[in-house]
Amino acid sequence: MRMIYERMEYLVRQGKDYSGLLKSLIGLLTGDTASPGLWTFYLADCVMPDDADDVLLNGRPISFVAQADDIAMWSTSPAGLQRKIDVFLLWCCVNFMVISAMKTMWMILGPPPRILPVIRVGPDIIKLVTKYKYVGVMFRSTHRYIFADQYTAKAAKGRSMSYAIFAMESFIGGLPAFEGKTLYMARLDPHLTAGCEVVLDVETELLGLLEDVQHKFIRRLLGLTYRSMLCVLFTETGILPIRYRRIVLALGYLKYLVLLPESRLAWSAYMDSMRLARLGHKGWVNDLRFVLLHLPKPVIATIGQLSSAETIDDLIDEVVKSCETSLQLTIDTSPKTVLLRNRVEKGDDGSLKAVPLHFRDYLRAPAVHHVKAVTRWLTGDSPLAVDVLRNAVRGREPVPRVWRLCRFCHAEVEDAAHIFLTCGVNEELVLLRKEFLESAYAGDDALRVLSLRIAAQDMIHTLVARRSLRNQLGKFVWNIGELLSVQDVFIAER
Numbered sequence: 001m002r003m004i005y006e007r008m009e010y011l012v013r014q015g016k017d018y019s020g021l022l023k024s025l026i027g028l029l030t031g032d033t034a035s036p037g038l039w040t041f042y043l044a045d046c047v048m049p050d051d052a053d054d055v056l057l058n059g060r061p062i063s064f065v066a067q068a069d070d071i072a073m074w075s076t077s078p079a080g081l082q083r084k085i086d087v088f089l090l091w092c093c094v095n096f097m098v099i100s101a102m103k104t105m106w107m108i109l110g111p112p113p114r115i116l117p118v119i120r121v122g123p124d125i126i127k128l129v130t131k132y133k134y135v136g137v138m139f140r141s142t143h144r145y146i147f148a149d150q151y152t153a154k155a156a157k158g159r160s161m162s163y164a165i166f167a168m169e170s171f172i173g174g175l176p177a178f179e180g181k182t183l184y185m186a187r188l189d190p191h192l193t194a195g196c197e198v199v200l201d202v203e204t205e206l207l208g209l210l211e212d213v214q215h216k217f218i219r220r221l222l223g224l225t226y227r228s229m230l231c232v233l234f235t236e237t238g239i240l241p242i243r244y245r246r247i248v249l250a251l252g253y254l255k256y257l258v259l260l261p262e263s264r265l266a267w268s269a270y271m272d273s274m275r276l277a278r279l280g281h282k283g284w285v286n287d288l289r290f291v292l293l294h295l296p297k298p299v300i301a302t303i304g305q306l307s308s309a310e311t312i313d314d315l316i317d318e319v320v321k322s323c324e325t326s327l328q329l330t331i332d333t334s335p336k337t338v339l340l341r342n343r344v345e346k347g348d349d350g351s352l353k354a355v356p357l358h359f360r361d362y363l364r365a366p367a368v369h370h371v372k373a374v375t376r377w378l379t380g381d382s383p384l385a386v387d388v389l390r391n392a393v394r395g396r397e398p399v400p401r402v403w404r405l406c407r408f409c410h411a412e413v414e415d416a417a418h419i420f421l422t423c424g425v426n427e428e429l430v431l432l433r434k435e436f437l438e439s440a441y442a443g444d445d446a447l448r449v450l451s452l453r454i455a456a457q458d459m460i461h462t463l464v465a466r467r468s469l470r471n472q473l474g475k476f477v478w479n480i481g482e483l484l485s486v487q488d489v490f491i492a493e494r
């Protein structure tokens with residue numbers, strides 16, 4: 001260490017200017033390469049004797065844990081905790097350290113005793129708290145779920161981050177979907193997944209706080225309303241719903257635990273939790289099984305499957321499959337998503353296959369308002385009568401599909417196929433369609449011939465799937481939206 005410090009030289013940069021090399025002659029530079037190692041060496045001789053009231057993990061007494069100088073210790077009795085603090089205080093006294101009583105707190109987990117004990121650091125009484133943040137994780141002793149505050153804190157952080165991301169729209173205009181997804185993964189996802197390896201989603205209401213942040217972000221990115229379907233937020237962007245993302249990360253952490261050497265504390269904690277699971281008690285492993293079992297399409301995990309890296313990999317695949325299956329089932333059965341069925345995407349090997357979760361090509365069109373218009377049309381959240389009249393509003397009941405008639409011809413159901421390709425009453429609509437189809441058919445006789453042979457609905461599938469038509473289609477759909485906006489939806493007399 002002395003050799004490192006003797007040879008270490010520093011360089012200061014300001015903008016493009018660099019100082020000459022210089023040496024630091026005093027102190028220990030916090031945050032430099034050597035300081036975490038030096039701290040570990042410094043703390044290494046802080047050894048606490050085993051105590052009768054120690055917490056045992058897999059039979060191993062846990063004296064304390066430390067994240068640099070942020071130290072947590074626990075005991076099964078107040079007297080045991082006081083003994084630990086006294087031992088630690090003694091070590092600090094002979095090692096030139098001071099414990100700040102102001103910054104030290106203690107917490108009771110489980111039912112509090114009838115007479116509250118007093119815990120001291122030296123002569124100073126330390127404060128009893130009901131919530132505390134340790135290594136980025138919030139703990140609360142007065143809620144039935146100890147990690148409840150983690151959800152409220154991270155949902156609030158996620159919301160602030162969403163606002164910050166969309167604030168840039170006042171400078172750049174609409175945020176493009178691809179860049180929005182990149183920002184989501186870089187800036188929002190870390191908040192929504194923080195601590196998810198340990199904090200398992202056993203409380204649906206708390207998970208809902210994080211889901212709400214995710215849903216609102218993707219809806220705004222895609223220009224969808226609060227009434228839009230949830231499944232399309234994921235099938236169109238390829239983003240994994242947060243409950244699946246969190247459980248996949250938790251399973252990845254389990255795999256890490258399985259492969260740890262036996263000397264590690266985390267391995268002891270894992271083994272302890274496995275033992276509790278085998279005995280049918282609550283614990284992290286049983287919580288993990290509970291969460292898997294309560295997915296919309298349940299994944300059943302035996303304790304044996306949670307003990308090997310290979311079977312955990314299979315479980316991760318099964319969770320993703322469970323997500324894809326339940327999303328695809330909704331797409332295949334909902335009347336709102338007829339335009340999203342039977343889609344294929346080109347795989348890496350060039351083959352075409354159905355991919356339930358994928359960042360769709362139409363989202364890459366350059367004009368953001370065109371992209372939002374196409375997304376709303378495809379996902380059943382459009383200004384068409386078939387979508388607008390589906391839901392009840394104040395003073396009006398939902399209208400049966402056969403009565404959601406075209407605002408121009410009053411004769412047929414106003415759906416995408418009718419407005420895009422067949423209604424011939426509104427001159428402006430006919431002109432827009434003619435312009436679009438002529439540009440689409442130019443140099444593509446096969447498409448023109450196909451249009452004569454297939455149904456209007458299938459033709460829309462074909463047009464959306466043509467990457468070469470991406471920009472024209474966006475413009476066409478947006479122009480039709482503008483046209484529809486000047487004439488109210490038709491409410492038929494029944």
Ligand SMILES: [Zn+2]
Binds near residue numbers: 409410411
């Ligand atoms: Zn019509």
